[in-house]
Amino acid sequence: MTEIKFRLEPAHLSAYGRLSSARLEATGAHADGNWGVWLVGTFGAATLIAAASLVFPAVTGNPFAMAEFTAGLVAGVAIFFAIAWWRYLRLSRRATRADGPTRAEHRLSLGEDGLRSSTCFAETLYRWSVFEDVTATEDVVVLWIEPGAGVLVPRNAFACPAAEAAFLEAVRRYMA
Incomplete structure (x- = not known):
């Protein structure tokens, strides 16, 4: 033995x-990756940018600042992922005694x-x-x-x- x-x-x-x-x-059925999620996410981001480029000038009377908008969007996503990862690490360390x-x-x-x-x-x-x-x-x-x-x-x-x-x-x- x-x-x-x-x-x-x-x-x-x-x-x-x-x-x-x-x-x-x-x-799983999606062994090749989550390409569908990425496709929907990309479409969502493109829709958000297109809507913002039409709505912001109409509301503010100023031209749409694509560079600033994109930088803010990227920074927001990065902050979200950093907070989620930090929370995961903090909780995973406490999962077992x-x-x-x-x-x-x-x-x-x-x-x-x-x-x-x-x-x-x-x-x-x-x-x-x-x-x-x-x-x-x-x-x-x-x-x-x-x-x-x-x-x-x-x-x-x-x-x-x-x-x-x-x-x-x-x-x-x-x-x-």
């Missing part, structure tokens, strides 16, 4: 979030019946039939059980590259 112990850190959770999002986007169940010490063990994951808070048995795929990146290994969810294992949980390779080989063998 193979067993490893580890603690998840915020960087591991961030990498998992990126992998999960990328995996969901790749399996250092002493909570997500970042507690995990113990994973591989057995004939499945992968057992346990912490001081919970114990879960994942049957081998539930696993869909395995992804290994620079920081983490994810054993996927859903299109956007999986069992997260940091790469630093393995004593050496050979131990990681043996773990992944055993997982793939059990999955088959």
